Amino acid sequence: MPGRSEKREKPSASELQGLRRRCEELSASVESMRAYYEDLLGSLQDGIIIVEPNGHIRSINQAAEELTGLSAQMFHGRPFEQIFPNDRSLQELVRKTMESGRTHANFDARLTRQDGSQVVISAVSSLISDGVGQARGTVLALRDQTGIRELEERLQRSDRLAALGTVAAGVAHEIRNPLAGLRGAAQLLEGEPDFPPALREYTSVIVKEVDRLGAIVEQLLSFATPRGPVLRACNLHEILDSLFFLERAPLGAANVTVQRQYDPQLPDILADPSEIRQLFLNLIRNGVEAMPGGGDLIVRTRYERSAKRCGGRSVAVTEIVDQGSGFDPEIERRLFTPFFTTKEKGTGLGLAICLRIVEDHGGAMEATSLPGRGSRFQVWLPLAKQPETSSPHNEPHRTAQGVRP
Numbered sequence: 001m002p003g004r005s006e007k008r009e010k011p012s013a014s015e016l017q018g019l020r021r022r023c024e025e026l027s028a029s030v031e032s033m034r035a036y037y038e039d040l041l042g043s044l045q046d047g048i049i050i051v052e053p054n055g056h057i058r059s060i061n062q063a064a065e066e067l068t069g070l071s072a073q074m075f076h077g078r079p080f081e082q083i084f085p086n087d088r089s090l091q092e093l094v095r096k097t098m099e100s101g102r103t104h105a106n107f108d109a110r111l112t113r114q115d116g117s118q119v120v121i122s123a124v125s126s127l128i129s130d131g132v133g134q135a136r137g138t139v140l141a142l143r144d145q146t147g148i149r150e151l152e153e154r155l156q157r158s159d160r161l162a163a164l165g166t167v168a169a170g171v172a173h174e175i176r177n178p179l180a181g182l183r184g185a186a187q188l189l190e191g192e193p194d195f196p197p198a199l200r201e202y203t204s205v206i207v208k209e210v211d212r213l214g215a216i217v218e219q220l221l222s223f224a225t226p227r228g229p230v231l232r233a234c235n236l237h238e239i240l241d242s243l244f245f246l247e248r249a250p251l252g253a254a255n256v257t258v259q260r261q262y263d264p265q266l267p268d269i270l271a272d273p274s275e276i277r278q279l280f281l282n283l284i285r286n287g288v289e290a291m292p293g294g295g296d297l298i299v300r301t302r303y304e305r306s307a308k309r310c311g312g313r314s315v316a317v318t319e320i321v322d323q324g325s326g327f328d329p330e331i332e333r334r335l336f337t338p339f340f341t342t343k344e345k346g347t348g349l350g351l352a353i354c355l356r357i358v359e360d361h362g363g364a365m366e367a368t369s370l371p372g373r374g375s376r377f378q379v380w381l382p383l384a385k386q387p388e389t390s391s392p393h394n395e396p397h398r399t400a401q402g403v404r405p
C-alpha cells in the first residue's frame, strides 16, 4: 500500500510535463477569455458598470468612463453609492436588483457627471449569477438619451409648426382681400372733393395700419407655405457681411457694434442664400432689440466635423451672442412657437421662420440664455462638401458649448 501511495505522489516526468502543458493551455485560454470579454465590454456603446454583492464597483467599460467623466481607476473597489451620491434612481435600481434578483429599468434616469452637469439616461440593471443561481453581482447598463430627447422635441415642434402652418395659411388667405378693400376705401375717401382735410390724419392711420397688417400676412404666408430652399454651395461669411452692410444704418442708430469672429478656414455651406440671409437677419434684429441701450453683438463661426445633431454631417456653426437681458426658462420653452412674442410690435414669427429655414436645410438651432450677460443663438448648417470619412461612428463627438442638458 505505501508503495501505491508513493506512486501517486510522485508522477513521472512525462506526466509532469503533460500537466504543466495543460496548465499553460488553461491559463492561456483563461487569459484569452479575459481579453475577449474586455474587448467585448470595451466595444459596447452602452456604459457598463459591474457592482459586487457588497455594493462595491468591480469594473466599468470605456463607454461608462466617457459617460460619467470618471476613469476606471477612480471607480475600482469603491462603493457605488460613494461614486454616485446624487443619483438616487441608479442606487435604487442596483438595490432592487440585488434584493429581488430581477431585472429593473429606468428609462428616464439622471446621471451626474464628474463636472456636475446632468445627462438623461436609460438604465437597466440585471443580476449576474453563477451556475447554481448564487448572486455574483449586478450589471448596470447605461445609455445616453440626450440625442433621442432632442430628436423627440424637434419632432414635436415640427408637428406643431405643420399644424399651425395650415391654419395660418387659411387665415392669411381670408384676411388678404378685405385688407386690400379697406386700404382702397380709405384712399377713395381721401380723394373725395369734399373730404374734410382734418380727417386725413385718420385715413392715413388706416392706410398705415393696413400696410402693417399686410406685411404680417405676407410674413405669415411665407412661413406657412414655404417654397423650399434651392440649395447650392455658398460662402457663409459673404452672406453675413452683406447683411451687416445692409443693416449698417439701423445697427448704428441702435448703437450696436458687430464683432466678427470668423473661422477663416470655414468651407462653403450647402444653402439657399436668400433664406440664410432671412435667418440671420431675424437673429440679428432680435439681438439688437434685446439691447435697447446698445452694446456688442458677437458673430462667431466655426467648423464642426461629424455633428451629431445633423446626422453626423460636417457643419458650419454660427453663434450670435448679444448682451441683452437673456430670457427665463418659461420664455425659452416658447421661443420657437409661432406668434409667441414679448414685444409690443412683434409678430412672434421671427424665430419660427428661423427654425423652419434651418430644418429645411438639414441643420439645427438652439438658444441659450446667459443670465445677466445676454443670449446666444447657435445655428448648425451642413457643409457643401462632406469629408469622406465623416461618420458618427468613427469620429469623436465634440459637445457644443452651451447645449441644453
Ligand SMILES: Nc1ncnc2c1ncn2[C@@H]1O[C@H](COP(=O)(O)OP(=O)(O)OP(=O)(O)O)[C@@H](O)[C@H]1O
Pocket: 282, 286, 287, 290, 322, 324, 325, 326, 327, 331, 335, 340, 341, 342, 343, 345, 346, 347, 348, 349, 350, 351, 352, 374, 375
Ligand atoms: N436675443 C434675444 N434675447 C432675448 N429674448 C429674445 C431674443 N430673441 C428672441 N427673444 C424672445 O423671443 C420672442 C420671440 O422672438 P421672435 O423673433 O420669434 O419674435 P419677435 O422678435 O417678438 O417678433 P418678430 O420677430 O416677428 O418681429 C421675443 O419676443 C423675445 O421675447
Ligand SMILES: [Mg+2]
Pocket: 282, 285, 286, 346, 350, 351
Ligand atoms: Mg424677432
